[in-house]
Amino acid sequence: xxxxxxxxxxxxxxxxxxxxxxxxxxxxxxxxxxxxxxxxxxxxxxxxxxxxxxxxxxxxxxxxxxxxxxxxxxxxxxxxxxxxxxxxxxxxxxxxxxxxxxxxxxxxxxxxxxxxxx
Numbered sequence: 001x002x003x004x005x006x007x008x009x010x011x012x013x014x015x016x017x018x019x020x021x022x023x024x025x026x027x028x029x030x031x032x033x034x035x036x037x038x039x040x041x042x043x044x045x046x047x048x049x050x051x052x053x054x055x056x057x058x059x060x061x062x063x064x065x066x067x068x069x070x071x072x073x074x075x076x077x078x079x080x081x082x083x084x085x086x087x088x089x090x091x092x093x094x095x096x097x098x099x100x101x102x103x104x105x106x107x108x109x110x111x112x113x114x115x116x117x118x
Contacts, residue, residue, distance in 0.1 A: 004046035008082035016094040028052035032059035
């Protein structure tokens with residue numbers, strides 16, 4: 001599962017990871033308070049690169065780890081993933097995300113072909 005602070009951030013990541021469930025929290029405070037579903041084993045936080053995004057991700061990361069969930073951060077190249085998608089395009093956004101994903105998830109879910117065709 002991928003969670004992000006805003007709709008634009010989440011939709012931008014979903015563009016290259018369409019088969020992974022995504023949730024937009026709509027604010028940093030809501031991201032930090034996100035209720036995690038039962039049975040979740042690996043969780044990605046697509047944070048914005050600002051103080052509120054970093055703090056919200058840190059709070060959520062602590063809560064997820066305390067629940068025994070493996071947590072990975074997805075860091076944008078610029079201020080957020082929507083800016084990255086606009087400046088890099090979907091193919092290069094996929095290339096930026098690839099090393100941040102678990103290798104098995106990258107192979108199974110990251111979409112380069114669809115990102116290039118759309």
